[in-house]
Amino acid sequence: MPTLVKLTISLIVILAAAAGYALQAHLGQAGPKYAVLFLGLFMVIAMWLFPEVNRKEIRK
DSSP states (O other): OOHHHHHHHHHHHHHHHHHHHHHHHHHTOHHHHHHHHHHHHHHHHHHHHSOOOOOOOOOO
């Protein structure tokens, strides 16, 4: 995946996690707001850390 695409997806996920965190904080829920924050950061880190799977067909 190109770096520009990864950066764009990372930004979207971080913004969505921040919005979810703000919503949960506004509702007064402590546990779910930290879960949303953790999962958002985890998704971004995992996308950059683990390589993309490339499948190659084996000819017989």
